[in-house]
Amino acid sequence: MIAEVYIKLKEGVSDPEGEATKKALNLLGFKNVKRVSSVKVFRIAIEGVSREEAEKEIEEMCKKLLANPVIHDYDIRWVG
Amino acid sequence: MIAEVYIKLKEGVSDPEGEATKKALNLLGFKNVKRVSSVKVFRIAIEGVSREEAEKEIEEMCKKLLANPVIHDYDIRWVG
Amino acid sequence: MIMYREIYPGVYEIDILNAGDEELVKISEEMGLNLSLDEMKVIKEYFKNKGRNPRDIELQALGQAWSEHCCYKSSKYWLKKFLLGFKTDYVISTEYDAGVVEFDEEHAYVVALESHNHPSAVEPYGGAATGIGGILRDVLCMGAQPVALVDPLFFGDLSTPYEKLPPGIKHPVYLLEGVVAGIRDYGNRVGIPTVAGMVFFDESYLTNCLVNVGCVGVAKKDRIIPSKAGGEGDIFILAGGATGRDGIHGVTFASAELTDTESTRSAVQLGNPIMKEPLIHACLEIVEKGLLTGMKDLGGGGLSCAVGEMALAAGYGAEVWLDKVHLKEKDMKPWEIWISESQERMLLTVKPKHVDEVLYIFRKWDVPASVIGVVKGEKVLRVYYKDWLIYEMEIEFVTKGPEYCRATAERREKVEVDEVKEPEDYAKVFLKMISHPNVASKEWVIRQYDHEVRGNTVLKPLQGRIGFETHGDAAVVKPTDSWKGLAITADVNPWMTKIDPFWGTASSFDEMVRNLVAVNSEPHSFADCLNFGNPEKPERIWEFVESVKALGWMSKEFGLPCVSGNVSFYNETPYGGVAPTPTLMGIGIVEDVRRAVTSNFKREGSAIVLVGETKREFGGSLYSKVTGMKCNVVPKTDPKLLKRYSEAMLEAFRKFKVLSCHDPVEGGVAVALAEMAICGMGFEVSLDFIDLFSESNTRWIVEVKEAEKFVNFFKERGLKAKVIGYTGGDKLNYGKFSVELEEVEKAWRSGFSKFLR
Amino acid sequence: MDIRVAVLRIEGTNCEDETVRAFRALGAYAEAVHLKQFYSDMIRDDEVRSIWDYHCLVFPGGFSAGDYVRAGAIFSARVKSVLRRDLEEFIKEGYPVLGICNGFQILVELGALPGFDEDKPIADEPQMALAINDSNRFECRPTFLKHENRGKCVFTRKLKKEIVMYPVAHAEGKVVFPRGREEEYLERLIENDQIVFRYVDPEGNYSSYPWNPNGSFYNIAGICNVKGNVFGLMPHPERAFFGWQVGREEEVFDGKYVFESVIDYLRKFY
């Protein structure tokens, strides 16, 4: 099974990487770009457990390592 | 319109971030994790053009800035 | 028709005994060997004598070993003739991956400088990062703790319009940002400070950027490790990252012109600093405990080159068990394992009794390591895969490689051209010069590198009042507990070498020495990285030969040994070749780091002295570049005179209170004075046009208290020095013109960074 | 008594040597200790250590585990999984813990800073973040810091100067508190005397970039826990310990006080 874990910045937390990317794109002539935000995704292959258990484990992983609740929201999507 | 641009490392290109994350998850006791790969996602809000043109522009952005075809595959998904 | 016959699973035999010329060429092409017909014929003859056909792994090994990158076949002859062989008594060794030089009673310093050009042109981030990884291994394998990194970089003009980019070529801004990010992310993560470098722009680098990287390390003299096997029966241990398909044919890639930047992926890697960092600790722990007999890094040519060179250097042979190598991908063919250039790997030879201890240390650091072979008495290399003997060749035949003396053709302009005249508007031309990206502040780059990690950086690349710093001439690090320091600088002037590779190279050498002296260090040794075009073209090899001649001449006459180097040819695309770029990394000894001198003006009302002599020499100058006035009179220099001046300067540092010192380079005295002033102290001088902008060699600008005595000190020695003015105020008053400090500072701070994010 | 200091490391930690040197220069016994030496059964007897062998723990600067995922996240997760109990006990008993740069990031990710709860010195999840610099770049530069601690922090008690200069070198050092609760956090920090250093310009004014190099909330550069024995800061005192590191003629410089203060504290109490 493969899950994609999305780690996004919470609404209102500033996103220098997204902003810098937007600025660079605008400078390159892409004037239609109004906003860029950066998201970090981990594709995790997990085996030997049921999907339900896996989902629980991944929640745990987010809490223990992948996200910092002060600035991040996360989101799990199964892709395989 | 909002597109999510997925930038992944090509098959066979080493991914130190994914490897380090996997090692850490295993050490934390998540023994079922078999592989982790890191993906970068940019959410791009683009305006004033048709979806078709926007798609072309985003292709261009990938080529000029966001990705390097030598090591990256990219993928564009419309989410809004 | 060529015959490929599978003799063991994944191992093919190639019928070259029955191959004609055409087929030999085809084999070389199909297998990606990059060997010429003549070379293929030598190989055919060799196997004829053996009475058998070669296997793919054997031909691949020869392709690696005989590549330009590995065996220096086009350059060896010239390097031996002009440059190598000159040593001073403090040079400990120059025959291995990095030069080893005495630092003090107990310690030696280790120097290496290398190019990573082709990979960086294709994938700037990974290319530059793996360049740093590679140069660290070169220093580490001598048993040394790396203490400083250096990164001279060369790109096309940042203002190049996108429409002007040839197909498949990446924009200089993209390349620069990628390269700097790669060096930053790798260097900072492994925790070795990047303390010096340069960034140079010229249109000749548009299709061939150059990424050179240097490293300096420090070792205890009695713990220096040779890059050779210790003795018969020693065990080969391969440690570090797993071996994968990455980097296959990297050296052959680097030994041909770059034609297509998108389909050469296998030669490009990202590197893994977080494997390298513990690998450094583990190797140094093993060195400290005296548990190994030899060590070599795996770079170009992978295991194939490393095992061969370690065995040959010691006069032994080896037996290797390929299936013991830890792999990233399970289904790799034996020849792929053998020549893979996967990063972060080291090869050690260890006495059998120490094997367990060595493996424990690697395990402790979470670094994978495996026993993969043994040193043999007979000078033959045998490779086994499972139970099959799949490779058996005499080491000398493989590792020595061919040597060529290629035809040269001079391309120097015979007639002197000098159209340079005074500008109509001095201030305007001056502001153009100070904001030229080659001169303007490199803060954008410098601050992204941790140049202070390890806590030993005494003179940093940015110096002077905090928040308003200016450029320094050389970085100084304090590598041991004593007050002694190492000064480090990287220099070359491609605009000059382009017009005249001989005098341009000599000028670059002069500049390197000046930078070392300017911080109050005694020039001690240097390394070179020679970046040139296609050596099969007579004009290109001529440029190379001229440059090497000049280096050899300067080195011997000045008395500064070349302790390490690297040649990078084929920096050429169908759109042209690079300006001859002999990058130099100079190392100086600072007797007491507390007496190192910085470049910013310190006190109102001090005298400003110009040491040396200014002539009308505008060839390759910034002035001629920004005004478009042609001149091919490249500055000359005289190593003996440079030596006399250097010695006098160092003596003067001891005798007089020198407040600051800087050397004029691009833009001459005018620009150098501005750089000294930029931290917030203006000046008033009076200089004529030539004094202001000519780029003559062997000169320094010095801020002193006792001006008269200082000047006389030089005059007594038959050397030139004169007071040109005084510090103070908030204007740069050059006599002929005057500009506000604030305006200059703005132009200088933004000239380069305005192109970047 | 011999004061014993452990400078902890895993792969990618890279300021351990200069940190050990700083303690040793003041006569303490300091050594770099790999996290595995505390728990792994593959470690040989002579290299096995316990946290109770030491009087002070230091998380030094660097890029532990590459700073992948987030700066300090992996190191802190590993500490939490093998050492949490001991470490909590260690802090409760008043032993000092220092985090410099990456070490500060680790203490924040660990939930040991801001450390409002004296009885539970390691929170279950992070209470603040050290986010990406506003400039979106790694920056290595000198910074001026105003010392604002009124005496709680055991790492700055000997510091008599109001403004010190320590360099920073990081990409993720911007102090962020939970959105909407910034003022509440700030009040608690001030009330508890937990604010230690704030970025200022050379004149001592609170100022923006580049003087505040990362965009930190309230210009915060370093804080301690409510007890004053856990201290984290982004700038590097060990890089400004000796005069020669910063181009000064004096033998020692501003960075020394951090190390001196904690050694003094330990000498008095243990």
Ligand SMILES: Nc1ncnc2c1ncn2[C@@H]1O[C@H](COP(=O)(O)OP(=O)(O)O)[C@@H](O)[C@H]1O
């Ligand atoms: N790519 C770089 N990396 C690190 N330091 C750099 C880089 N480019 C320039 N510098 C530093 O900026 C300063 C000025 O460089 P440069 O103008 O080339 O000096 P000079 O002309 O005196 O040799 C030097 O301290 C140099 O080491």
Ligand SMILES: [Mg+2]
């Ligand atoms: Mg200089």
